[in-house]
Amino acid sequence: MRKISFGAPIIGNEERNAVLEVLSGSQLVHGPKAKQFESDFSAYIGGGYALSVASCTAGLHLAYLNLGIGPGDEVIVPAQTHVASAHSIEYTGAKPVFVDVDGTTGNIDIDQLEKAVTHRTKAICVVHYLGLPVDMNRVTAIASRDNLFVIEDAALALGARYKGVHAGLLGDVGCFSFYPVKHITTAEGGMFVSRHKDVSDRVARLKAFGYDKMVGERAVAGLYDVDLLGYNYRMNEIEAAIGIEQLKRVNGFLAKRSENDSALRKALDGIDEITCLAPGGGDFEHAHYCLVVVLSDSIAAKRYDIINGLRDLGVGTSVYYPGPVPHMKYYREKYNLGGIAYPNAARISNQSIALSVGPHLNAEDMDYVGKMFKKVLGGVK
Numbered sequence: 315m316r317k318i319s320f321g322a323p324i325i326g327n328e329e330r331n332a333v334l335e336v337l338s339g340s341q342l343v344h345g346p347k348a349k350q351f352e353s354d355f356s357a358y359i360g361g362g363y364a365l366s367v368a369s370c371t372a373g374l375h376l377a378y379l380n381l382g383i384g385p386g387d388e389v390i391v392p393a394q395t396h397v398a399s400a401h402s403i404e405y406t407g408a409k410p411v412f413v414d415v416d417g418t419t420g421n422i423d424i425d426q427l428e429k430a431v432t433h434r435t436k437a438i439c440v441v442h443y444l445g446l447p448v449d450m451n452r453v454t455a456i457a458s459r460d461n462l463f464v465i466e467d468a469a470l471a472l473g474a475r476y477k478g479v480h481a482g483l484l485g486d487v488g489c490f491s492f493y494p495v496k497h498i499t500t501a502e503g504g505m506f507v508s509r510h511k512d513v514s515d516r517v518a519r520l521k522a523f524g525y526d527k528m529v530g531e532r533a534v535a536g537l538y539d540v541d542l543l544g545y546n547y548r549m550n551e552i553e554a555a556i557g558i559e560q561l562k563r564v565n566g567f568l569a570k571r572s573e574n575d576s577a578l579r580k581a582l583d584g585i586d587e588i589t590c591l592a593p594g595g596g597d598f599e600h601a602h603y604c605l606v607v608v609l610s611d612s613i614a615a616k617r618y619d620i621i622n623g624l625r626d627l628g629v630g631t632s633v634y635y636p637g638p639v640p641h642m643k644y645y646r647e648k649y650n651l652g653g654i655a656y657p658n659a660a661r662i663s664n665q666s667i668a669l670s671v672g673p674h675l676n677a678e679d680m681d682y683v684g685k686m687f688k689k690v691l692g693g694v695k
């Protein structure tokens with residue numbers, strides 16, 4: 315029996331040595347590693363101003379702090395996403411306005427997005443769902459018509475490009491995550507990117523208490539003034555050192571993900587009871603975080619039997635995500651959203667199984683997963 319784990323960070327001697335090098339020195343924060351990781355990252359994505367941050371969630375929060383939004387303001391966000399996409403809006407006192415997604419891609423439904431804009435709307439958050447880029451030309455057309463800021467939650471979109479432009483550089487601001495099971499890891503960590511220098515300059519201060527002068531810029535060590543309510547959202551040197559090494563491997567990781575995705579789609583071919591979310595291609599270069607199979611209505615009630623059956627055969631799975639965010643207790647109760655249906659988000663949440671295409675797996679693993687899926691499905695029907 316094979317052992318297929320859903321996610322496993324790939325950490326080698328390069329990362330281990332880089333960490334030891336930092337620990338042997340005297341600078342654990344405010345150092346050269348974070349600066350290098352930032353410049354390597356913007357070189358990798360092909361532009362923009364990159365700022366290392368404590369997490370993707372911290373980066374998203376900084377994006378909204380920079381806009382100065384708060385109570386009475388609205389931000390549009392997809393219903394199908396990680397709760398961080400909504401929490402980061404909620405932290406500011408602004409209201410997340412949830413919009414259903416397209417059932418074939420998991421990305422925000424742009425017709426419904428357009429209808430959700432009100433005079434209170436300040437920004438649109440798009441999520442490149444599991445690595446598939448959103449149709450950004452349509453989103454930015456709506457945003458520029460209504461003078462709205464566009465924030466890309468690119469937590470799972472490292473390597474995703476739309477019409478050749480990397481995620482994070484399509485809207486006004488983009489945030490990436492380096493949590494352990496994402497495309498690359500720094501244990502915890504994230505990257506904030508913006509095409510606008512003024513946004514980046516301000517966020518650089520917001521992520522560090524609102525100091526007017528950074529370490530290195532001060533005439534006398536330890537002397538500074540504070541003119542902003544900043545946070546402590548920096549990435550430390552140990553995390554940055556891991557990130558520098560991980561970024562060197564990213565093209566290899568992405569190639570493996572893409573190969574695995576194709577192999578798994580082939581291995582699952584011909585199963586009538588499932589539909590895979592859209593594969594991307596053409597203008598939509600997919601970063602292949604995982605492959606989501608949506609079960610048909612006839613078999614949906616057997617989801618947990620299938621998941622458990624796969625587990626017993628060594629195949630780890632996951633669920634993306636456990637429910638539409640507006641139906642999670644906090645949002646459901648606070649904004650009274652229980653009665654509003656988000657049918658496509660609910661269908662993906664409640665009827666799908668996420669299968670790994672991670673770089674720790676290979677083509678034979680994908681073949682095995684396909685065979686086991688068919689076997690388990692035959693048993694539960």
Ligand SMILES: *Cc1c(COP(=O)(O)O)cnc(C)c1O
Nearest residue numbers: 369370371396398469491492493
């Ligand atoms: C993982 C994830 C986040 C949160 O990232 P952290 O780095 O853990 O804060 C936000 N949005 C999406 C879509 C995610 O998948």
